[in-house]
Amino acid sequence: MPDTAAQLTSSSAQTAEHFDVLIVGAGISGVGGAYHLTKQSPGTSFVVLEGQESFGGTWITHRYPGIRSDSDLYTFGYRFKPWTGKPIATAKEILDYMGDVIEENDLARHIRYRHHIVSARWSGEDNRWAIEGERLDTGAPFRITAGFLWMCQGYYRHAEGYTPEWEGMADFKGRIVHPQTWPKDLDVTGKQVVVIGSGATAATLVPNIADDCAHVTMLQRSPTYFIPARNANDLADQLRKLEVDEAWIHEIVRRRILHDQSEFARRSFEEPEKVKAELLAGVRAYLGPDFDIDSHFTPSYRPWRQRIAFVPDGDLFRAMRQGKASVVTDEIERFTEKGIKLKSGKELPADVIVTATGFHLNVLGDIAVEIDAKPLDFSQTVTYRGMMFTGIPNMAWVFGYFRASWTLRSDLVADFVCRLLGHMKDKQARRVEVALRPEDKDMPLLPWIDTENFNPGYVTRGMHLLPKRGDKREWQHTQDYWREKNEFPAIDLDDKAFVYK
Incomplete structure (x- = not known):
C-alpha cells in the first residue's frame, strides 16, 4: 500500500476533473440519483463512481444461490420505471431492470466503474470537495473535484460480511x-x-x-x-x-x-x-x-x-x-x-x-473524510432527517427504510437534493450545511436510532459510529415513509437549519 499512497499524494498536484455533483455508488440509490439529476436538474454536470465492475450494488455483491429481494419490486423499484414481473424478484431480474433504466436514460456515460475512493476532503476556501482514489483496473490514481457529494454507497461493507x-x-x-x-x-x-x-x-x-x-x-x-x-x-x-x-x-x-x-x-x-x-x-x-x-x-x-x-x-x-x-x-x-x-x-x-x-456497517463508504484539513468524526455530528449532517457542507447521504423499501427513501432524498441544488443556484450560494438553530441548542442528543423501536444487529454493533439524533422530527431518521413522503417536499429550504454561503 505505500506505493498506492504515494501515487495518490502525487496525484493531488495534478489537474483534477471538476463536476457539479459526484455520486458515490452505482447501486439502486446511485442509479436513481443519476436519473433524477438528468430530469430535475438538467445542465448539472455529474459523475458516478463505483468500486465494483458493474452497476447493481448489493445485487452483484451477493451471489449465493437464490439471491432475491425481500421487498416487493413495485415499491423497491423506482417510481418512474414500471415493474412488470413478480413482486419478489431475483438478483438477475433486478439487474436487468436497472440496466434498462441506465440504457433508456443514457446514464452509462456518467458512470465510472472500478474506481475506489480513498479520501474526500472539503475545502472551505474553494467551496468544493477533492476526491482521491485508485482505479482498480489499472492501479492508477485519480483525482476529481466536486461541488456537492451525494453518498449512495449503502450501509454495509461490500468486501466482507460479519x-x-x-x-x-x-x-x-x-x-x-x-x-x-x-x-x-x-x-x-x-x-x-x-x-x-x-x-x-x-x-x-x-x-x-x-x-x-x-x-x-x-x-x-x-x-x-x-x-x-x-x-x-x-x-x-x-x-x-x-x-x-x-x-x-x-x-x-x-x-x-x-x-x-x-x-x-x-x-x-x-x-x-x-x-x-x-x-x-x-x-x-x-x-x-x-x-x-x-x-x-x-x-x-x-x-x-x-x-x-x-x-x-x-x-x-x-x-x-x-x-x-x-x-x-x-x-x-x-x-x-x-x-x-x-x-x-x-x-x-x-x-x-x-x-x-449479517453485515459490517459501512460509514460513509469507509472513506477518510476531512473538513478543512480536520478529520471528520461522523459520530459527533447531528443528523438532519437522516440525510444531511451538522458540520459537513454540501453533502447528502441516502440511508433507506427498514419497514419499507429502500428505494422509496432514495427517491425522496433525490427530490430533496435536486431541489436544494436549484435553490443554491437561485441564491448564488456555493455552500450549504445544516446547523442546530437557537431553539435546538439545548435539545437532547440521542443515538442514531431508538433500539426499543428497531434493533437489527448491524445497526446496534455500529451505533457508536453513527451520527446523533435529536428529539425533534427534523433531527431524526424517523423510518416513517408514510409521513416523510409529505414532509420532504414541504421542507423550507430557507429555514434557519440551512446555512448558506
Missing part, C-alpha cells in the same frame, strides 16, 4: 463461508450443510440449496418473523387482464401496497399481539399443526422491531415440511472437527457451515 468468532472454528475440517463472499467453486451436492442465521439471507438460501444437499439445517439463536405468501399480486394481475397501461398498474399497485404496509406498521405498534398471531398463523399454514412453532418461529419481540422477511410461496417452510431442511433453535458452544456443538449438548454434523450472520 462472522462472529466462535471457539474451535480452526478445528472444523469442512468449509466455512459467508453468503456475501460465496465461493464460485462451492458445491453442496450431497453434503450436510448448516446455515447459521434466521434473517432474509438464511430464509432465501436454505430452500434454494435444499434439493441438492443431503440435508440443510437452519441454526438460529432466536426466531424471526416471516410473511409467507404467494409471489404474485392479484390486483396487478387483474389490471393486466383489463389491458391497463403498465405505468398505471405500477402506480396503482404501488399505492395499494404502501397503504397496506402503513396499516400493518400501525397495527404492529397498536395491536402487536393480533399481528403476531396473524404472522404465526401464516407460518403454521405451511408447516402444519404438529410443527413446534412456539420454539422455532415465535420471536420474543413484537413485530417490526426487526425486519420481517417475505417468504415467496412459503418455500422455506415447504422445504422443512418435506424433510429436506430443518430448523434448530439453540446457541453455539463451539465448532468441532465434524460440525457444531450446541449449548444443549447436541452436535450438528456439517460438511459446510454458512454464516448468514
